[in-house]
Amino acid sequence: MTKKQSNQILNFVTWFTGIVVSLAVAFGMINGSLTVPILDKVPYLLETVGWIVVITTLVSAVLAILQK
Numbered sequence: 001m002t003k004k005q006s007n008q009i010l011n012f013v014t015w016f017t018g019i020v021v022s023l024a025v026a027f028g029m030i031n032g033s034l035t036v037p038i039l040d041k042v043p044y045l046l047e048t049v050g051w052i053v054v055i056t057t058l059v060s061a062v063l064a065i066l067q068k
Contacts, residue, residue, distance in 0.1 A: 019061050026053035 028034030029050030039046045 015064065019057060022053060022057040026050045026057065029053070 025034060027050065029036070029046050032046075036046060039049060
């Protein structure tokens with residue numbers, strides 16, 4: 001395997017891990033299993049921020065795939 005191929009695989013693994021972690025955190029915020037004390041004081045703000053993270057993560061993933 002050449003260095004360029006291994007570099008592409010590493011970049012993909014890093015990108016994919018970031019997507020999975022972002023979605024895990026966002027769904028934790030939506031379900032209420034993950035809280036942020038400042039955001040938790042305003043009703044529905046934590047859930048809204050979670051959905052914003054889900055939407056922006058999915059949009060960025062689609063754009064990254066289309067760019068390739």
